[in-house]
Every structure is written in C-alpha cells, then in structure tokens.
Amino acid sequence: MSEYSESNDLGTQVIRIIAYTQRMPPEAISLDSTFEELKIDSLDGINIVFALENEFGINIPDEGVQDMRSVRGAVEGVRKLLEEQKQAVPPGAA
Amino acid sequence: MNRVAVTGLGLVCALGRNVTECWERLAAGESRIGPLSDPGSPPYKFQNGAEAWDFQPLDYFSEKDLLMLERFAQLAVVAAREAIAQSGLVFRGELCDRCAVVTGTSVGGQFSEEEGYRRLYKENNPRVGPFTIPRTMSNAGASRISLEFGTHGPAYTVSTACASSNHAIGQAFWMVRSGQVRAAITGGSEAVFAEGLLRAWEAMRVVSPDTCRPFSADRRGLSLGEGAGMVVLEDWEHAKARSAKILGEVVGFGMSSDAHHITQPCIEGPAKAMHWALCDAKMTADEIDYVNAHGTGTPANDATEVQAIRAVFGHRAEQLLVSSTKSMHGHTLGAAGAIEAIATLLALKNNLVPPTANFTSTDPACNLDVVPNRARSASIGAAISNTFAFGGLNATLVLKKV
Numbered sequence: 001m002s003e004y005s006e007s008n009d010l011g012t013q014v015i016r017i018i019a020y021t022q023r024m025p026p027e028a029i030s031l032d033s034t035f036e037e038l039k040i041d042s043l044d045g046i047n048i049v050f051a052l053e054n055e056f057g058i059n060i061p062d063e064g065v066q067d068m069r070s071v072r073g074a075v076e077g078v079r080k081l082l083e084e085q086k087q088a089v090p091p092g093a094a
Numbered sequence: 095m096n097r098v099a100v101t102g103l104g105l106v107c108a109l110g111r112n113v114t115e116c117w118e119r120l121a122a123g124e125s126r127i128g129p130l131s132d133p134g135s136p137p138y139k140f141q142n143g144a145e146a147w148d149f150q151p152l153d154y155f156s157e158k159d160l161l162m163l164e165r166f167a168q169l170a171v172v173a174a175r176e177a178i179a180q181s182g183l184v185f186r187g188e189l190c191d192r193c194a195v196v197t198g199t200s201v202g203g204q205f206s207e208e209e210g211y212r213r214l215y216k217e218n219n220p221r222v223g224p225f226t227i228p229r230t231m232s233n234a235g236a237s238r239i240s241l242e243f244g245t246h247g248p249a250y251t252v253s254t255a256c257a258s259s260n261h262a263i264g265q266a267f268w269m270v271r272s273g274q275v276r277a278a279i280t281g282g283s284e285a286v287f288a289e290g291l292l293r294a295w296e297a298m299r300v301v302s303p304d305t306c307r308p309f310s311a312d313r314r315g316l317s318l319g320e321g322a323g324m325v326v327l328e329d330w331e332h333a334k335a336r337s338a339k340i341l342g343e344v345v346g347f348g349m350s351s352d353a354h355h356i357t358q359p360c361i362e363g364p365a366k367a368m369h370w371a372l373c374d375a376k377m378t379a380d381e382i383d384y385v386n387a388h389g390t391g392t393p394a395n396d397a398t399e400v401q402a403i404r405a406v407f408g409h410r411a412e413q414l415l416v417s418s419t420k421s422m423h424g425h426t427l428g429a430a431g432a433i434e435a436i437a438t439l440l441a442l443k444n445n446l447v448p449p450t451a452n453f454t455s456t457d458p459a460c461n462l463d464v465v466p467n468r469a470r471s472a473s474i475g476a477a478i479s480n481t482f483a484f485g486g487l488n489a490t491l492v493l494k495k496v
Binding site: 041042043046049050062065 | 298358
C-alpha cells in the first residue's frame, strides 16, 4: 500500500501526499489552500505531481500541471484522470 | 595584460561534424532538432532532440581508443583537434608547459555510469566495467586532449550545469590575459542522450514536446542537444609573432550567482553577469551589437532574460540583435557556452547574425529584435554570449571582431 495514506477519501489522500512531499503536517493543509499560500513553488509542484502520478498510477500531462495551483485543483485533476482511466479500461478487460 | 586572440575553432553537434558544416546551417537558419534515434520504452514525453546526427566515432578513433572514451569525451577531443589544426599551433618546447586545457561539462560520462548501474541493480551482477571511472570522470575529455597534444600546463574541468563551458572559457581567457599561460584549448562537451538522464529531464517537465522556439509566444520548453565546441585562445603577440590567422578576440568575462532559487530564474543574477562582463572588457553597453542569448525556449527563462538584457542595456536594447541558436542545435547543456561562443565569433567574422529558428509569434514579454527565422546581415563589431545554469550560476563572455 501507499507510503502516504490508507484513506479512501481522495481529498485526504492528496493532502497527505502534498504534506509528505513538503515535509509539513497535513493539518496545515486544507482543500481550500492555494499552493502560493503553502509556499509551494513550481519545482515543489513538479515533485507533488511526480508523487501523485506514482500514487495513483496516472499520467498527468503538462497542461494538467498548469491547472494544479491549489489543493482543490490537484484533487480535481487527479479525480478527472482516474475517471478517464476507468472509462478507458472497462472492468474485465485485459 | 595581454590581448587574447582566438586562433582556432572546433565544432561538432547536431548541425554538423565541423565548423564549416555547422556554420552553413546556422547561416541558413536550419533547425536540426528531430526525432530521437531511441524514442524510449515506454516513449519519453518528448520525442525530439538534437543529436550529433552525423558523428561516427570510428571515423575519429580506433576501437581500442573507444574503450576508454565516452561519447562526451569523444566529442570534446574531435572539436579540440579541429580547433588546434586550424590554429596551426605545434606543441613543443616552452609552449607545452605554457598551454592550458580547460573544459566544461555538466554530467560527464553518463553512459558508463548507467551501464554500471544496469549491471549492478538490474542484472544483479556485482562486476562493473574496470574503465567505468576513467570513462565517467568529467575531466576525461580534458585529460585526453592534454595527452594527445602533449600539453603540460594547467588542465581541468569546470562543472556548472548549463554555464559550464562559459565558465571554462572565461577561466582560460583570464589565464591567457594575465600571462599565466600563452595559449589555452578551451570549451565544453556534453552527451545527454542516456536513458536515465533523459528520464530525469522528463520528470523536470522543462523539455518541449515538439521543438525549441525561443522567445516565441508558443514556446513550450527546451530541446536537449549534444555536442562540443572548442576554441584555441592565444596571447595576441604570440599569435602575431607566428603569423597566425586571428579569427576573433575574447575581451571580457563576467559571472554571478543568483542566490535566489535552485531552478527559477531571476533578473538580477543574469544582469550582473552581463554587467561584470562589460566591466571586465572595459566596454559600455552601447558598444555591443549582438547578444547570443541563453534563450532556452522555456517560458520562464526567455522572459526573464529579456528583462535582464533591458536592465543592462537600457535604450541600447532596442538596437540590439538578440538570437538563440539553441533553436537549431538544441540545448547542449555543458557544451552550450562553447558552441554558442563559436556561433557568436562566426557571426562577428561573417557579419551575419544567425537567427532564432522555429519562431512563430511575438511574445510581448520578449519584445526585442530576436532575429526570427532568417539570418540577418549586419555590421556587428562586438557581442556577448550568455549562459545561465540551474543553480542560479551565470556566465557571460564578451567577444569582438578583429
């Protein structure tokens, strides 16, 4: 399982991943936090994206990274990619 | 203080195997960024690069030699041979002790290192090749050049990521100018197309998915390139005394550190490097006609560099021609400064400014004359060539026509 979280709630999982990559307590992060407020710069952002890709087995395109300027933006981005992935591979398909 | 003449040039990169081939393509504005020979499995997010397409190691080295020489070192030696041949310098007597070799590279011999790790971690084979260390070491190129030509003076390698070879040339320039050495073979080389390194660049998300479009509104990142550039610098009087053909002059070098962020560019650091380079050359901004920009094609670099140029050049910025030849030979990292210094010297010599290729539309944030797509005939007397590295290290050379 994940080194970040065992929660099923996507928002909580993303927050835990951001907290882990930034070495900050998850309590300091809310869904409404912007990356700017959290002092997350573009290089930190790349590291977060890398961790999210690994955790969820998704591929976040460069355009998707641009939209991830807040915790909510990251959660929505991940949710969208997970849904796309589900549709691309129907259950039972090889 | 001695004047410092350039008496030899050597180039090998995506644009060709020697100075003549490379200059023809620079002058034609021909971009040689193209599909990677090995697209990766799974494919890399970027599919294009600027490999030294026409370079065949066996045209230059025996199979035995190649056992000890990694690609980045091969490229360095081939460029050095061309530069030394053009200079006509013969290393004997006192000159052997009074000639320096200063090279730049960002990562050195990456292929051998990765091969070692492949054996260790993938094949669980604890026996790593016995030449891994001499092949990998960043000074492999400098050492081979010194060995091959029998130079016994200072020889070393500078590694400051994408500014490596400007730092190398700058150090060599200062040594010749101060009289510590009579001549120097200097420049840089890089061979970036190793799988692990490409994956690392991929993860940084700064490589363009298509091509390198410096200063263009639709630029999406840099294109990686490999190659080498070497120059022979020589005490002006020494060159004159032996009736050498002087191709150009190095007149100034400046460097600075941003102390700002490990990867994000800022205006002040690059501006300081340009400022100190002009001070070192005892020149004013008004005397500069052309800027060979760092111009990587990333959204952040190009806009910041334009602001830095404006900060240093003031009103003069409107008259400057500014181009990024990375649009044609890619970002050759530790070789970039050397390849671009040579492009700048050739521009001065030929009164022809190589363009910024792949340019499609003007970005208001990059509103200088960036010489889009077609080379420009212009009587240019002096130029600067910029390199700015990850880590915030900046190095600028000032070059003059003879």
